Amino acid sequence: MSIKIENLNKRFGDFVAVDNINLTLPDGQLTALLGPSGSGKTTLLRMIAGLEQPDSGRISFYGEDATDLHVSHRGVGFVFQHYALFKHMTVFENVAYGLTVRPRRLRPDKAAIRKKVMSLLELVQLDWTADRYPSQLSGGQRQRIALARALAVEPKVLLLDEPFGALDAKVRAELRRWLRRLHDEIHVTSVFVTHDQEEALEVSDRVVVMNQGRVEQEGSPEEVYDHPANPFVYQFLGNVNLFHARVGQGAATIGGLRLPVPELKEVENETGLAYVRPHEIEVLAGPAPDALHAVLESLTVVGPTVRLELRADDAKGLIQAELPKTHFRTLGLLQGDDAWLRPLRSKVFLDQHSA
Numbered sequence: 188m189s190i191k192i193e194n195l196n197k198r199f200g201d202f203v204a205v206d207n208i209n210l211t212l213p214d215g216q217l218t219a220l221l222g223p224s225g226s227g228k229t230t231l232l233r234m235i236a237g238l239e240q241p242d243s244g245r246i247s248f249y250g251e252d253a254t255d256l257h258v259s260h261r262g263v264g265f266v267f268q269h270y271a272l273f274k275h276m277t278v279f280e281n282v283a284y285g286l287t288v289r290p291r292r293l294r295p296d297k298a299a300i301r302k303k304v305m306s307l308l309e310l311v312q313l314d315w316t317a318d319r320y321p322s323q324l325s326g327g328q329r330q331r332i333a334l335a336r337a338l339a340v341e342p343k344v345l346l347l348d349e350p351f352g353a354l355d356a357k358v359r360a361e362l363r364r365w366l367r368r369l370h371d372e373i374h375v376t377s378v379f380v381t382h383d384q385e386e387a388l389e390v391s392d393r394v395v396v397m398n399q400g401r402v403e404q405e406g407s408p409e410e411v412y413d414h415p416a417n418p419f420v421y422q423f424l425g426n427v428n429l430f431h432a433r434v435g436q437g438a439a440t441i442g443g444l445r446l447p448v449p450e451l452k453e454v455e456n457e458t459g460l461a462y463v464r465p466h467e468i469e470v471l472a473g474p475a476p477d478a479l480h481a482v483l484e485s486l487t488v489v490g491p492t493v494r495l496e497l498r499a500d501d502a503k504g505l506i507q508a509e510l511p512k513t514h515f516r517t518l519g520l521l522q523g524d525d526a527w528l529r530p531l532r533s534k535v536f537l538d539q540h541s542a
């Protein structure tokens with residue numbers, strides 16, 4: 188147990204930004220707070236940091252109540268999207284800053300500071316930039332220095348708010364892999380805010396999916412991606428297709444297709460929606476008893492993958508399917524052709540619960 192959040196609430200005027208959140212952020216792990224813009228991620232992070240005061244609820248660090256503890260006594264390190272480095276200081280001075288401003292009795296001596304700063308610069312693989320100024324670094328390098336600076340004071344908790352948000356897609360992807368490797372080395376309890384689902388799934392040990400100030404689901408990246416708890420999480424974590432279904436006697440019927448749904452076996456006869464991811468649809472060139480008829484409307488080749496858009500009789504909107512180019516070629520399908528679809532994996536939610 189590391190950070191425990193209990194019944195946490197925060198309003199801004201009438202607006203509920205954080206709505207009774209209960210959460211445990213495990214020791215030594217990297218937890219991503221993932222959600223759309225305005226879902227309360229930053230507000231929650233700021234309350235963990237002590238930069239924002241909750242209206243009610245408790246936050247404890249390692250079993251000790253920290254709700255009213257000042258930010259400077261919480262032992263947190265920050266990296267923000269626009270938390271600029273000090274321009275007039277070298278990289279070395281920036282990283283050393285948190286140590287040099289300590290009261291004299293707590294301040295390490297000069298040699299110890301040098302050793303610590305250089306080891307952190309090696310950790311972020313930028314020791315060769317020690318004498319440079321921030322303006323002489325790339326955006327990605329600056330964020331790595333910001334991370335080294337946050338780690339210099341040995342925080343108990345590292346808080347990152349969209350740290351790579353301002354960088355281009357390629358640098359961003361590189362940095363998140365780098366952050367993952369770095370975390371595997373240092374294991375500091377970390378909370379990472381992002382609205383990018385791919386980033387959350389790739390970087391973190393645990394994902395907390397937020398919406399409208401509440402936690403929709405928390406779990407490992409595999410759990411939340413493979414077993415979304417509700418329609419919101421399903422739709423937020425990647426593309427998904429919806430099929431109209433009739434649910435009863437433990438099965439969902441879509442046109443002539445029957446999908447077993449043992450978890451809804453109590454349901455007698457209700458409407459539902461079956462959620463199917465694009466790569467979990469098998470596309471056939473000929474009819475099959477357990478497949479749905481569709482027409483191939485368009486296709487796009489993206490590297491080794493082909494993305495198809497199909498119009499199917501029982502679907503809500505166009506259906507997207509994704510398959511390897513080599514497999515698509517063997518089907519011999521052309522735009523306008525009839526095709527048949529077979530969901531390989533699906534999750535059915537009753538209609539009243541869907542978004």
Ligand SMILES: Nc1ncnc2c1ncn2[C@@H]1O[C@H](COP(=O)(O)OP(=O)(O)OP(=O)(O)O)[C@@H](O)[C@H]1O
Pocket residue numbers: 199202204222223224225226227228229230231382
């Ligand atoms: N100081 C404030 N005063 C008034 N409203 C605020 C304040 N801070 C945040 N909010 C509102 O609270 C809601 C949640 O904001 P928050 O920044 O926590 O969301 P977020 O999930 O981090 O979004 P984003 O990804 O856009 O940063 C938003 O609607 C925002 O406008």
